[in-house]
Amino acid sequence: MKRSFRTTAVAAAMIALLAAAGCTQKNTGGAAGPSGAPAGAPGGKHQVAFVPKLQGIPYFEAMNTGGKAAEQSLSDVTWLYQGPTQADAAAQTQIVRSFIQRGVSTIVVAPNDPDSMAPVLREAQAKGIKVMTSDTDAPNSVRDVFVSQASTQKIGEALTDSLLSAMGGKGKYAIVSCGQTAENLNSWIKVQQAYTASKYPQAQIVDIVYAGEDQAKSTQMAADLMNAHPDLTGLVGECTSSAPGVAQAVKDANKIGKVFTVGLGTPQAMKPYLADGSSSGAILWDVEQLGYLTAWAGDQLANGKPLQPVNHVSDKLPSVSWDAATKTLLLGDPLVITKDNADKFNY
Structure with missing residues (x-):
């Protein structure tokens, strides 16, 4: 009888340990947290995923450079970047859905077709993911923020x-x-x-x-x-x-x-x-700073921090305006590029 009791006790202890390990594993990576929202990247970082119209062209690669710079300076952000190889709305939608399945914190899209993108953004929001647009908008969607390069x-x-x-x-x-x-x-x-x-x-x-x-x-x-x-x-x-x-x-x-x-x-x-x-x-406009601002805004949303009428984003972006009525975060005024100032930019 004593031997049977000990065997049963050991088995019960092992089951309890396995159950605890299983619970711990479920709450890491991109799995849902207590509120049902994505938990983000391992280590508590927020995954901000940007889906451009088209990957590989200098413009969006410059935005990616800015997003990577934000990842370096913002301690709790992991910047992700993937777009279609052609300006194709269906291919872009597939990439957004892959980020939804991955359970990222914030999805940002520069939509090729705002109307076809709107239902997918709704899907992301229903999963507890924050949704944004940047560079170009989907104004009739559920996006939380549009990061606009200039008016x-x-x-x-x-x-x-x-x-x-x-x-x-x-x-x-x-x-x-x-x-x-x-x-x-x-x-x-x-x-x-x-x-x-x-x-x-x-x-x-x-x-x-x-x-x-x-x-x-x-x-x-x-x-x-x-x-x-x-x-x-x-x-x-x-x-x-x-x-x-x-x-x-x-x-x-x-x-x-x-x-x-x-x-x-x-x-x-x-x-x-x-x-x-x-x-x-x-x-x-400064495209790299547009990418930086996009990553910063994605992090603000993931943290639940409200945007202010004027936001100090960085030393290079000391006063970024926010229009709550249109949910638009404005980078600034357009720039005129001439032969005299083109070399100030490396993209």
Whole structure:
């Protein structure tokens, strides 16, 4: 009888130890915490996962650099970065779903198609994951924050003023945009249309075309526009692939000084075109700081910290404004990139 009692006691103790170990294992990594929200990365860090429109292009790689810098300076953040290899909404959705399954703390998306992304963000929120957009918005989604690079109005006006200044305030121009459903690009174009009509009555936008995120296609479309409109004197590249694309088309056609271009281009990609005059200027912002701000905001959400009307993010971002009504965190004003300041940026 004594031997049976001891055997039973040992077995009971082993079962208790195994149960305790099982409970401990369940609450590590990306598993759900006590509130049902993801517990984040091992060691108590918050996993902030950024899904760009397209991985591998200089613009989003610069955002990734900024996010990595935030990971180094913020003690409780793990920055994750993965996007589709083509600007494809379905592929982007699959990546977001993989981060949902992984149980990250915050998912940030620069959506190719805001309408198709909205249901997926709702899925993430239902799992207790904080959801954000950055660079381009999904305004009809459940996102908690949109990290905006600059105000829509100021970007649209800066593009228009830069081009029309080179064109002498008059003439015909066309726009080579990228994704046809991209919220940020379409909102800037609306500003350009209204601002051109009100401030430059002798100027006219004659066409808007869409090249995806394909620089070679942008060049071909710009060449086609110049052929279709022989009196065209201006081209806008609405994104970081079409900005160098339209400048290249003008260079190829030997129309430097006859057809002027501006665009939203990264400094190093635009540098040779700014130098030879095929581009009159590039409108942008500090892309690395946009990535830093994105990681910081994702961490604030994961920590449950409310954003203030003015936020001290870092020494380089001492006063970032927050609009609670639109849930928009604003990086700052757009920058004009010229041949004189392009080398201040390494992307």
